[in-house]
Amino acid sequence: MTGTATDPTLLSLTDVAAAIAARQVSSREVTQACLARIEKAQPRLNAFISIEPDTALAAADAADAALARGEIKGPLHGVPLAHKDMYYDAGHVVTCGSHLRRDFVATTTSTALQRLKDAGTVRLGALHMVEFAYGPTGHNPHYGPARNAWNPDHVTGGSSSGSGTAVAARLTFAAFGSDTGGSIRLPAHFCGVSGLKTTVGLVSRAGAMPLSQSLDTVGPLARTVEDCALILSLIAGADPADPTCSTAPLPDYRAATRLPLAGRTIGIPTAFYVDDLDADVAEALDTAIVTLASAGARIVPVTLPDQPALSAASTLILLSEAAAFHAHWLETRPQDYGEQVRARIENGFAIPAVRYLEALRWRGPALAAHNAAVAGIDAVLAPAAPMPAPTIAETDLGGAPHAEAMIQRLTRFTRPVNYLGLPAVSIPAGFTATGLPVGLQLIGRAFEEDVLLSIGAAFQRETDFHMQMPEAT
Secondary structure, three states: OOOOOOOHHHOOHHHHHHHHHOOOOOHHHHHHHHHHHHHHHHHHHOOEEEEOHHHHHHHHHHHHHHHHOOOOOOOOOOOEEEEEOOEOOOOOEOOOOOOOOOOOEOOOOOHHHHHHHHOOOEEEEEEOOOHHHOOOOOOOOOOOOOOEOOEOOEOOOOOOHHHHHHHHOOOOOEEEEEOOOOOOHHHHHHHOOEEEEOOOOOEOOOOEOOOOOOOOOEEEEEOOHHHHHHHHHHHEOOEOOEOOOOOOOOOOHHHHOOOOOOOOEEEEEOOOOOOOOOHHHHHHHHHHHHHHHHOOOEEEEEOOOOHHHHHHHHHHHHHHHHHHHHHHHHHHOHHHOOHHHHHHHHHHOOOOHHHHHHHHHOHHHHHHHHHHHOOOOOEEEEEOOOOOOOEOOOOOOOOOOOHHHHHHHHOOOOHHHHHHOOOEEEEEEEEOOOOOEEEEEEEOOOOOHHHHHHHHHHHHHHOOHHHOOOOOO
16 A cells, blocks of 8 residues: 555545555455444444444455455455445345334345445445435434534535545445435535436446436445446446346446546536535636646536426426335325425325426437537536535424425536436535535536546546545544
């Protein structure tokens, strides 16, 4: 190991995997270091739903023994990870952040999780999340809020709340999130990490708790774009258990992160994504434009079609499909839901089927209009949210009438991407005067994650925002 030789938790996922494979450090040493850091941080951050030190260390010892025999299971052999507690893992309790499923033991393992297991990972435990992945802040009435590693008084973003703060605090090298309305990109933005929302159909959703079958996507949060590319290279691709998965050949995502930025064209929205921004977010956007241009990118303005309409259509679909999935439980066990999630599901019951079907039918024309607007553009650069992380107190609204307005404002810049089914990567791009992270998102064309990863990695070669870490960790 180099640089942070005395503490392997400070390495990137890519680097720690290489260090274990080269036997510069053992899986047990890395796992012990992660567990020690988790033990210290958990009371302050509430990042984990469950922590499993004994089984993690046993698995690490098995990985080390296999490596000594010359048996390398895969690219992440012996690397300890934890994931959002909505990915079914046979034999383990998977709460989905809910009271209703607090004792649910999975009998199958999600495809994405199994692919990481096949690559050699060690399970540390399960990460905190918003109840049933239905909220953008990180509040949870059953298990308390996850807290931002940069300032525990502030939200992590949701619904992949534990994933965002655990990666930021170096408790895990990477973590699965899920993104239905922004639930990877918002925690990445608020917690200062990298997060990849994948194209609908690129990564199997089999064995992942559904929220909205038309919008759900599986993707990683990690310290670097390079790490996201490594994870994606292992989990993307066809799956017989998920017939919505694409069977098309996959590009080399890892190789894409080594490509130069010169020759890329990046569009900057002329409206919507640049309206009513917090000053720190606006400054981060302006600075990133200069950085990308200096590194060789061509910067052009882009006028995108009606983004508020896309956002409204996304909300219609999410509310309708979430209500359909939860209808039976809400009828039979309403008392087991938190106030805010129950209220949002009940709102879905009020949406007429005609409006839901119209929202689905409009996706094709809306995507065609978007593609026409970005013709010749490799990615659109935009804020992930109009503000840095608000406080836990000011967003603790439960099921109050104005809670939905707060939710809509937080997810304003993420929902249009979900509606169109497009990929986007959130990258750290600065800090506020008070030390909170600011992220930006690169929005790409369907199934062109390699292009986004290339641009994101190039940006991270020019900046060090992704290398910064919270002082308390």
